[in-house]
Amino acid sequence: MLAPLAALLALTALSLAAPSPPYPRLPRQGAAASCTRALLRANSEIYLAAQTAGNPGLLTALAAPNFTYTEDAVARDIKKGALATALVLAHNRTIIDTTQCATYTEIISTGAQTQRVIGTQLRYDATGKWLVKAETLVTKEGDWAFNATQTYGYAAREDGLWDEIASAAQDRRAVIQAAGDAYLDLFNNASVVVPWGTPCHRLEGGWYTGNGSATDSCNVGVPSGVPITNRRYVVDEVLGTVDAFVTFGSRPDSHEFRVEGGKIRFVHTLTVMRNVTG
Template identity: 55%
Template sequence: MILPKLVLCAAFVTPALAQCTYSFLQNITASYLAAQTSGQPAAFSSATYTENFRAVSIASGVISRPLKIDHNRSLHDTTQCATYTEVVVANGANHYVIGTQIRLTGTAITQVDSIVTTRGDWLFNATGTLYYASREDWFTIPEAERDTRAVIQAGGDAYLDLFNNPRVVVPWGTPCARLEGGAYTGRGLPSDSCNVGVPSGVALVNRRYVIDETVGSVDVFLAFGGPNGRPDSHEFRLEKGKLRFVHTLTDMA
């Protein structure tokens, strides 16, 4: 994992990398995973760092703890120059499922925001999350078949808007599986649905998006229940305009 870190450091001084390319962002997520594995986040020390929407010293945050990562998957948003990475730690004394959005200005990492869930958080079960998430196929969608950014974001927003407006039309796909904490709606059947009910009268606000058209996905950080609501991540994959997978993380502390 040394090479990505070296590439990242070079990115701050190499004019050729001024354009935010997919490969450049892949180096960013590789460096983030290396930092989390080693517990040495020096490459991110100049960024503003938050955990569960609270400012935290990067030297004392979860990112500074060496963790054995059992599963990870990332989104790379070249339009906003941002990334999202899902991390599952299901072995050892402490289990975590972490979602991290990283944002850049030019080639400089300026913001690192993590939603860190562990025992006691909503439906938390890292072993279950690992089992189901590692079996899903978030394959790269052929370019001619990709949905636009607008379609991908609209699909995620429709699902989120449903919590506060039952009349919203959601582009449900079949099959579709929802992973909420460690709870999973998928049974491996063609009829699997994500339309299995959500709470009503709940505002999901302050949304921050990372969109990756290559995998038809958007991750949304939001406040669940209003401006002072719980830190939450909802990640969606769409295929041909229809929801295929939904992953959620909610901090309950």
């Protein structure tokens, strides 16, 4: 389900009407002593509001002085990037990493003129109040297996299947990351043993493995001889999920894994294939 954005969007409308400053600053979060799930969740709501309104200033209101932004692995001016285009969000889902004080958000927009599947990693300082780094991958027509409508249809099938895992059953973050790494390592080393779960579903652009049966598998083959490097992780033990922003051969890519009992149950990928310039 979409996160509640009405209050933030109302604030957006008021701030856009003001003559200055050119990018309004939202009130700061409460003075948290450390990075918490609640604080990072609230920050992710601000990111979603910024994307919905097409107003990057809502997010840069949280920016630290050393803030950096990349889009499709290229340094860009955030005011001229993906956040400057208002999107109607058919789907969004966020994972939260309190150890690294980071989030990853998956967005799907199926609008006729704004079909997008976007993955964004946001990294904060130790308090969670100041945004230090934002990396976003924006897939659209021309990218690997892109079809936003189909992606949304398949993602919707998984509603409720990425929910919180009971604390007693949660894997350690090292186990979750290792499962994702095994999958990524397989592309360059066919001897790697991947902890496949059953059933398992893989969403790759507009392609989906499985038909809903108890024996559905993600072990349906991968290309060989492809190094996957430059891995940047967001790990959420509560949701059993890790996202890795990587360089897939030479392409910007995101692989997100849901891991249950040490086994991979879901994989979501997006890969930027278009030539990207700064």
